Amino acid sequence: MKILIAEDDTAINKLLGEILSGAGYEPVQAYSGTEAKMILELQRVSFVILDLMLPGLTGEELLPSIKAKGDIPVLVLSARDTPQDKTALLRAGADDYMTKPFDDEELLARIEVLLRRHGYAAAAAVTLTFKDVELDRDGRAVMKNGQSISLTAREFDILELLMTNPQKVFTKSNLYQSVWNDEFIGDDNTVNVHISNLRTKLGEGDYIQTVWGIGFKLHGA
Numbered sequence: 223m224k225i226l227i228a229e230d231d232t233a234i235n236k237l238l239g240e241i242l243s244g245a246g247y248e249p250v251q252a253y254s255g256t257e258a259k260m261i262l263e264l265q266r267v268s269f270v271i272l273d274l275m276l277p278g279l280t281g282e283e284l285l286p287s288i289k290a291k292g293d294i295p296v297l298v299l300s301a302r303d304t305p306q307d308k309t310a311l312l313r314a315g316a317d318d319y320m321t322k323p324f325d326d327e328e329l330l331a332r333i334e335v336l337l338r339r340h341g342y343a344a345a346a347a348v349t350l351t352f353k354d355v356e357l358d359r360d361g362r363a364v365m366k367n368g369q370s371i372s373l374t375a376r377e378f379d380i381l382e383l384l385m386t387n388p389q390k391v392f393t394k395s396n397l398y399q400s401v402w403n404d405e406f407i408g409d410d411n412t413v414n415v416h417i418s419n420l421r422t423k424l425g426e427g428d429y430i431q432t433v434w435g436i437g438f439k440l441h442g443a
Contacts, residue, residue, distance in 0.1 A: 223342065224248045225269040225333070228258035228284065229299070230276050234322070238271060238299075245330050255279025259287050267294065268342055269333060272316070274300040274307075282314065289315045295336040299324060318403060327387045331400050334386070335379075350385040352440055353427060357385055366424065376401055377420045384430065384440050393437040 225247045229235040232253070239249040250267060252258035256278030261267070270288050274281035281298065288296055295317045300307070303321040311319055317336050320329065338359075350357040356365045362378055364371045373381065379401040383392065394413045398404065402412075417438060421430055431441035 223269070223337075224250050224265065224267045225271065226250045226252060226258060226261060226267040227271045228252045228255065228276060228281065229271065229273045230254060231273075234273075241326050241329065247333075253277075255281065255284045258284055262287060262291055269337060270294055270296045272296055272298050274298065274302055274311075282311070285311070285314055285316060293340055295333075295340050297329075297332060297336060299329075320399075325396060327390050328396050328400055331383050331386060332403075335400075335403075350382070352385050352388065353429065355381075355385075355424065355429065357382055371423055373420070373423060374416075376416050377423070380416055380420060384438065388440045391433045391436050391439045396437065 223246075225242050227235055227238045227242070227249055229238060229251075230253050235251050235253060239251055242249040247269075250261055250265060252261050255276035258270075258272075258276070259279060272281045272284065272288070276284065279287075281300070285296065288294055296315065298311050298316045298319045299322060300319070301322045308319045317339075318332055320332065348359050350359065354367050355371075357378075358364070359382060362375075364373055364378065364381065380397060383397065383400055392400075394410055397413050417430060424430075428441040431439050433439060
């Protein structure tokens, strides 16, 4: 699966390429908006990571050309972090918006979410397993010891994110931005309530660990 990286910073472009390659994707790298547009005309890509401050054509100018090629998910990755920038890009057709510096695992999680929304098969495993819990990503179903567990969409997304990255400690900001697809504004209660409900539904057994002062991770992973 080809992912176009439109990023003029050589170091960031290289880093993104390494992250994507390690996750099983094929990065296609462009260092200007003009080069990215040419690649879109010559190659079929499944996803675009788009910087805004590109030479040649800016990210804002390139976005209509990307959308004209079909239903290609676009993740804007920019140092510009005002609500006005984010709102304008989302209204113009971008599917998600992350600010720099970024977290590698959160970036991959957001890519997977957008690919699934657009009907692409994700590079990661379809079924995730932790202890006696199985999570079916395609069917959006969770089983414990063979018994179905009914989760809300948010609870499922939180559990999926934790099981996709079992060693990672997620801050509340990480979880909120990945699951709610919005900027975290310090509303701890929203995340805490969903984590509490998820723990209750999973029942006996230590599944989600609170890492005090940081966030949450899978217990014992």
